Amino acid sequence: MDLLRSLPIGLYLEQPLTWLHRLDPRVKLGWLVSFLLAPILASAMWKLSLVGMLVAISILAGIPWRALKQQMGWLLLVGGAILLVGVFAPDAISVSHQLRSPADAGVEIAQPYQYVLFKIDTGALHLKITKKSIDSAIYASSLVFTLVYSTTVYLLTTAPEEITTGLESLMAPLRRYHIPVTEITLTLTLALRFIPLVLEEIQNLVRSIYTRAIDWQELGLKNSAKIWLTVSEKLLENLLNRAEQIAIAMQVRGFTTPNTHLVQWHQLKLGKTDFLAIVILVVFWTARFTIGGQFI
Incomplete structure (x- = not known):
């Protein structure tokens, strides 16, 4: 058992030096906070897209698999278990279907909205999958993955000195309040x-x-x-x-x-890559508010 290798919590990956390492810690902190806040009241597709974005960033940055496989394996296992349990968990909504138009409207009735997607009710076995349960399961599993994995990537590619220097720079205005x-x-x-x-x-x-x-x-x-x-x-x-x-x-x-x-x-200095990351972050939040909202 080697905890120092199997639990990459708070450990900094010194080699190889990727483009994520070279980003300004304040910019990376802004992206980390964005990944932590973006899933709130977001649609299921947006939550899944955040998971895909995190995995894509890790691959594009060239972070070695040896530094992520242990954390990734546990996260996939926990996320899969949460997804499986959440899909079959009761959603506390007693609705089987909903008509798109009233029966006495004098027009042809459209196909009913299928709220219950799958149902087994035979003797002692009672299983039901609804759209609400799927959405809740996706929310819980993707949230766990996003919170843990984004923080892991941030700590792997940012030295503790850079983290504290970036925080000190962002918290500098608080000095006037004697903090x-x-x-x-x-x-x-x-x-x-x-x-x-x-x-x-x-x-x-x-x-x-x-x-x-x-x-x-x-x-x-x-x-x-x-x-x-x-x-x-x-x-x-x-x-x-x-x-x-x-x-x-x-x-x-x-x-x-x-x-x-x-x-x-650490000497803080914004470069071209940092400004590009800031522009992409603005596009990220624009997409979040326009197409990533919760659909009811």
């Missing part, structure tokens, strides 16, 4: 850098348990809980020691206050 923007961004940087350390500590402790070949059935539930409680205490102790070491290292290097030790993490 500690630099302290917030520095804390975020340390948190992103600390995620691999947490995964490493968990991995080492779990490996130490496996190497001892403990017979869990013989121990029983109570003794097994005691062992895992001890492991959790050791994990917390190791993480606190790591945090203390980082704090000491920062103090030695002069990190006291932002006024006395200001570090320029």
Whole structure:
């Protein structure tokens, strides 16, 4: 088991250097927020198109499959399970069909609107697929995929220093309200850098348990809980020691206050590719409001 490779959460892909790496972090943050907000009150086709756009961006950017296959596999499995459960879940609407014109209108009645697409009602088996259940299933599964996968791609192609520098630039106007923007961004940087350390500590402790070949059935539930409680205490102790070491290292290097030790993490500069990405983002939201709305 290798958590550092199987869980690419908060990890930065240094090589190969793709065009996504070269984009300005503020532009990428705008795209990330757009992918997180665009599915709200959107049509089913628009939600599915977001999934396709994310996959297409990953392929066009040339992100190695080794960096995405584990996350992609789990997401497809979870998304498929949510889609399957949602399709057969009750939609709380007791409608079987709806006529397009009233029966006494004196005109020929059009074909009824088929709300129930599939139905099995034999004995103990009751299954029904409706247009509402399909739409809800697509919404839930695509939303999970979009939220997790877009964030994963963003973290893979954006260094923690670039993320915090972009956020600090966007949050700069808040300084006039005496909000500690630099302290917030520095804390975020340390948190992103600390995620691999947490995964490493968990991995080492779990490996130490496996190497001892403990017979869990013989121990029983109570003794097994005691062992895992001890492991959790050791994990917390190791993480606190790591945090203390980082704090000491920062103090030695002069990190006291932002006024006395200001570090320029990353130089922000918009290029031609960034302006092109901004134009495409404007087109993206224009399409969202014109053709991507919820159809009722």
